Amino acid sequence: MxxxxxxxxxxxxxxxxxxxxxxxxxxxxxxxxxxxxxxxxxxxxxxxxxxxxxxxxxxxxxxxxxxxxxxxxxxxxxxxxxxxxxxxxxxxxxxxxxxxxxxxxxxxxxxxxxxxxxxKMDEHELVVLTAFLKRAHQILNASSMPGAETRARHTDQGTLGSPAR
CATH class of the missing domain: 1.10.10.10 (Winged helix-like DNA-binding domain superfamily/Winged helix DNA-binding domain)
Structure with missing residues (x-):
């Protein structure tokens, strides 16, 4: 699997x-x-x-x-x-x-x-897909820095699907 x-x-x-x-x-x-x-x-x-x-x-x-x-x-x-x-x-x-x-x-x-x-993709699909890919890219970039896990989870943008803190 x-x-x-x-x-x-x-x-x-x-x-x-x-x-x-x-x-x-x-x-x-x-x-x-x-x-x-x-x-x-x-x-x-x-x-x-x-x-x-x-x-x-x-x-x-x-x-x-x-x-x-x-x-x-x-x-x-x-x-x-x-x-x-x-x-x-x-x-x-x-x-x-x-x-x-x-x-x-x-x-x-x-x-x-x-x-x-x-x-044929509608605008909402593109916005969501782009947001997910940006988030994945942010996590990837943060993973190579000390303390990265904390920074990747707590950004001023919030997490996908939740408001910024």
Whole structure:
């Protein structure tokens, strides 16, 4: 018999992979950049004086993986690297005009694909599902810190289904 935690994990991973692949197929058919490229372009576009480390931190991947992905989007002409103005050991990564066009084209294509794939879910279902996933993420992040169990249970947001204290 599968435990509820294992069942949650299994369905979460299955859903993530299937959703990622289906969105990827739909957006690539429209000439958008891959979802991995979209993620890095988004991270760069939202981070002033962006460094590879900043992108790695946002995407929760290693600096090496981020650097290799940045090499690929740089080769595609979507970003440029230049010496970082405040950190002489780092490069600053910026979107090119082509990178901004790709970002602006891909975002709406993702939204359209998500609407086609999951648009039958009503707003209440999405709000509840999102709240549960945020709570699970909060517990996961708190579990790696000392005293985390207490903080995860007693947040200013309360627990799901109960008012904040």
């Amino acid at each position: 599968t435990s509820p935690l294992r069942e949650y994990f299994d369905i979460l991973i299955l859903h993530e992979k299937e959703l990622w692949n289906r969105v990827e197929r739909r957006t690539s058919a429209e000439g958008s950049v891959s979802l991995a490229r979209f993620e890095i372009l988004t991270a760069i576009s939202t981070t002033p004086a962006c460094r590879i480390q900043d992108v790695a931190d946002q995407l929760k991947i290693s600096v090496g993986a981020t650097s290799r992905l940045t090499d690929r989007v740089e080769a595609d002409g979507l970003v440029t690297r230049s010496p970082h103005p405040r950190d002489g050991r780092s490069s600053q990564v910026d979107l090119t005009d082509l990178g901004r066009v790709a970002l602006n084209r891909t975002g709406p294509a993702i939204d359209e694909a998500l609407n086609e794939l999951l648009g």
